Amino acid sequence: MHASTTRKTTAAGRRGLALLALLAATALLAGCGDDDAGCTPFDVRTCTCPDGTTGTQSCSADGTEWGACSCSGADADADADADIGPEDGRETETEGTDADADVPDVPPPPPCDELTFSYHDATATTVWLTGTWTGWAATPAAGALEMVREAGDLWQVTTTIEEHGRHEYKFILDGTTWVFDPENPDRVDDGFGSYNSVVYVCEEACDPAEFDWRDTVLYFAMTDRFFDSDGTRDLVPGASDGPADGPSGQYMGGDLQGAIDRIDYLADLGVTALWLSAPYENRDSAGAAIDPASDSHQYSGYHGYWPSPENISYADPDNPVPRPRVESRIGTEGDLQTLVDAAHDVVSANGQGIKVLFDYVMKHVDTESGLYGAHYDWFARDGGSFALCGPRDLWDDPYWGTRCAFTDYLAPFDFYDPIGTTVRRWSVDDALWWATTFGIDGYRLDAIKHVPLDWLTELRARLLADIPGPVGDRFYLVGETFSYDDPGLIRTFVDPDTMLDGQFDFPLKARLCEAVFTTGGRLDTLSGWMDGNDYFYGAGAIMSTFIGNHDIPRAIHFASRQIGDCRQGSWIGNAWTGDYHQPTDAAPYERLGVAFAILLTNPGIPLIYYGDELGLAGGGDPDNRRMMPWDDAALLPAQRALRADVRAVARLRGTHPVLGRGRRETVSVDQDTWVYRKTGCGAEQDLVVAINRADDARSVAIPAGSYTDLVADAPVEGGTRSLPARSFLVLGNR
Ligand SMILES: [Ca+2]
Numbered sequence: 001m002h003a004s005t006t007r008k009t010t011a012a013g014r015r016g017l018a019l020l021a022l023l024a025a026t027a028l029l030a031g032c033g034d035d036d037a038g039c040t041p042f043d044v045r046t047c048t049c050p051d052g053t054t055g056t057q058s059c060s061a062d063g064t065e066w067g068a069c070s071c072s073g074a075d076a077d078a079d080a081d082a083d084i085g086p087e088d089g090r091e092t093e094t095e096g097t098d099a100d101a102d103v104p105d106v107p108p109p110p111p112c113d114e115l116t117f118s119y120h121d122a123t124a125t126t127v128w129l130t131g132t133w134t135g136w137a138a139t140p141a142a143g144a145l146e147m148v149r150e151a152g153d154l155w156q157v158t159t160t161i162e163e164h165g166r167h168e169y170k171f172i173l174d175g176t177t178w179v180f181d182p183e184n185p186d187r188v189d190d191g192f193g194s195y196n197s198v199v200y201v202c203e204e205a206c207d208p209a210e211f212d213w214r215d216t217v218l219y220f221a222m223t224d225r226f227f228d229s230d231g232t233r234d235l236v237p238g239a240s241d242g243p244a245d246g247p248s249g250q251y252m253g254g255d256l257q258g259a260i261d262r263i264d265y266l267a268d269l270g271v272t273a274l275w276l277s278a279p280y281e282n283r284d285s286a287g288a289a290i291d292p293a294s295d296s297h298q299y300s301g302y303h304g305y306w307p308s309p310e311n312i313s314y315a316d317p318d319n320p321v322p323r324p325r326v327e328s329r330i331g332t333e334g335d336l337q338t339l340v341d342a343a344h345d346v347v348s349a350n351g352q353g354i355k356v357l358f359d360y361v362m363k364h365v366d367t368e369s370g371l372y373g374a375h376y377d378w379f380a381r382d383g384g385s386f387a388l389c390g391p392r393d394l395w396d397d398p399y400w401g402t403r404c405a406f407t408d409y410l411a412p413f414d415f416y417d418p419i420g421t422t423v424r425r426w427s428v429d430d431a432l433w434w435a436t437t438f439g440i441d442g443y444r445l446d447a448i449k450h451v452p453l454d455w456l457t458e459l460r461a462r463l464l465a466d467i468p469g470p471v472g473d474r475f476y477l478v479g480e481t482f483s484y485d486d487p488g489l490i491r492t493f494v495d496p497d498t499m500l501d502g503q504f505d506f507p508l509k510a511r512l513c514e515a516v517f518t519t520g521g522r523l524d525t526l527s528g529w530m531d532g533n534d535y536f537y538g539a540g541a542i543m544s545t546f547i548g549n550h551d552i553p554r555a556i557h558f559a560s561r562q563i564g565d566c567r568q569g570s571w572i573g574n575a576w577t578g579d580y581h582q583p584t585d586a587a588p589y590e591r592l593g594v595a596f597a598i599l600l601t602n603p604g605i606p607l608i609y610y611g612d613e614l615g616l617a618g619g620g621d622p623d624n625r626r627m628m629p630w631d632d633a634a635l636l637p638a639q640r641a642l643r644a645d646v647r648a649v650a651r652l653r654g655t656h657p658v659l660g661r662g663r664r665e666t667v668s669v670d671q672d673t674w675v676y677r678k679t680g681c682g683a684e685q686d687l688v689v690a691i692n693r694a695d696d697a698r699s700v701a702i703p704a705g706s707y708t709d710l711v712a713d714a715p716v717e718g719g720t721r722s723l724p725a726r727s728f729l730v731l732g733n734r
């Protein structure tokens with residue numbers, strides 16, 4: 001990132017402030033007690049369930065009352081992806097919820113023109129800073145800035161650069177030696193055989209031709225459910241079958257060739273990064289649900305989350321023996337390579353190929369695997385058996401949380417010494433082999449909270465060493481920590497230098513859903529919350545934002561208000577019911593379009609869960625994994641309209657870097673409307689976004705100017721405009 005060396009200090013300062021803010025929030029909440037005469041919209045607190053256990057409740061969107069107590073028996077959010085069918089009995093999102101930490105109350109960052117410059121030199125007696133904004137002053141008397149020796153060899157100065165835009169600078173050592181900033185990779189020829197360092201003040205370079213992960217639009221295709229290229233299914237005996245448009249625990253026939261066949265569809269949709277479900281060999285037999293007492297269905301490994309490697313030796317990391325295998329039910333190693341290459345070769349909305357992320361599963365292997373059979377001591381046990389996360393409620397246990405088993409046939413790796421060093425080495429070797437063999441660009445790391453941080457830091461160190469010069473300057477790592485109300489926990493794993501680039505933004509999902517979909521939702525509340533959330537995860541972090549994924553009921557049912565609790569997960573009561581039909585009226589699809597418009601015009605990598613661009617129906621897991629419909633004639637007009645809206649804004653993200661790299665400045669906001677400017681790439685690239693979430697038309701004030709409606713490709717003048725119900729505008733300068 002540009003000027004990253006200059007921003008780190010201020011970021012650290014922000015984190016300190018954030019902590020203070022959270023502490024202040026704690027005190028406030030404690031003072032409020034159980035007073036029901038109002039609450040902070042969307043705040044969460046603990047409450048007592050009818051059975052005496054502890055649940056959580058959310059403050060209503062209008063801040064007038066606390067909602068119903070959400071208890072684990074009725075709302076058991078999955079810890080995602082052990083994927084054992086509907087995940088009742090799995091980690092409840094409620095427990096461990098720190099009600100005080102639910103809203104990232106982070107103060108705004110320092111002004112974008114206030115920069116801190118750093119230089120390391122142990123022997124210099126003076127270090128000065130000079131650049132284009134000082135007229136290249138050669139001495140402090142002429143305007144160069146004297147840097148202060150802070151500690152050890154660190155010299156620093158903080159200054160405000162009033163002229164925004166691109167600047168060049170150098171350091172002057174001992175009054176005579178001019179050097180560029182060795183910690184800033186952005187530099188240009190100085191015409192004297194060396195370089196000037198480059199910094200953008202309140203702006204970014206914003207060249208769409210320069211790939212930047214912040215511009216991307218991520219699409220999750222679950223291979224078995226995306227497209228069946230040959231009309232054949234390779235069934236697992238005993239797994240509970242189902243229809244293409246309902247829940248099924250069986251392989252449904254989607255395959256790698258199908259994803260290859262649909263790469264052009266993804267590129268046209270505006271997708272610039274593809275998250276592919278785990279392609280590794282999985283077990284060939286059926287497995288029970290985690291709680292067979294409540295769910296009698298049998299499941300196959302169609303989702304890929306039950307890896308079953310042979311006893312592979314990575315003694316030679318480049319030539320493992322035997323060679324790791326791709327799941328035969330979705331295709332061959334050749335198919336997988338062809339898919340990665342096809343994605344890389346297609347021309348997507350940003351003019352470049354589609355990046356590819358694999359889902360990686362490092363928590364466990366199947367007990368039927370050769371690896372498990374050969375290395376009994378590589379797996380964590382309590383006495384002679386696995387400690388089951390669910391029945392013993394070990395999800396958040398400080399010791400067992402990273403050692404417990406999702407079910408009795410998924411053996412949890414023991415990543416702790418004395419054996420841990422060996423086991424981590426195998427697992428990281430395995431991750432590196434798949435990454436380098438297929439030439440992928442990132443990983444989505446499953447259930448990261450349930451492996452020790454050492455695994456993650458070792459993976460990052462190996463990636464840095466073994467994959468030099470990755471696209472966009474980083475091999476993108478996005479993790480999954482399933483928590484709607486503990487951003488502090490999610491942040492624990494985020495540090496692009498040593499751990500994750502980002503995580504899926506569960507807290508934003510809940511608040512976006514509440515603000516846009518629910519009857520009393522408020523955009524002003526969402527706007528204020530996002531102002532803090534934008535900077536909560538630290539300098540350089542790139543979160544992935546979403547409104548739907550494969551672990552929760554389909555977004556369309558939140559948008560239709562069939563599901564009112566935006567934190568509802570999957571459980572047996574919504575997974576195999578047949579209750580989740582394709583809505584027939586346009587309103588839910590339009591609301592979902594508004595939610596996507598907000599995601600696609602804001603920071604983070606927006607995720608499209610396959611089918612959500614059509615508002616595909618489905619209850620909890622596995623009903624939320626129906627086959628992707630490909631017959632356009634069978635779609636409702638509202639589904640096609642939603643897809644057109646998603647496509648239009650997703651494609652803009654590939655051509656307008658200000659959407660992903662710029663800042664949001666709110667022009668006006670109230671309960672139902674929100675107008676914001678995206679800025680930071682030079683005034684000519686500024687965009688204006690206007691949102692109306694209401695179920696009828698609303699007037700908004702567009703800043704004065706002449707614009708082009710970038711979705712409708714029509715001229716628009718600033719001033720008061722009426723926005724139709726559940727609609728949005730994205731306006732560029734004309
Ligand atoms: Ca097939």
Ligand SMILES: [Ca+2]
Pocket residue numbers: 281282283284327328329
């Ligand atoms: Ca298999």
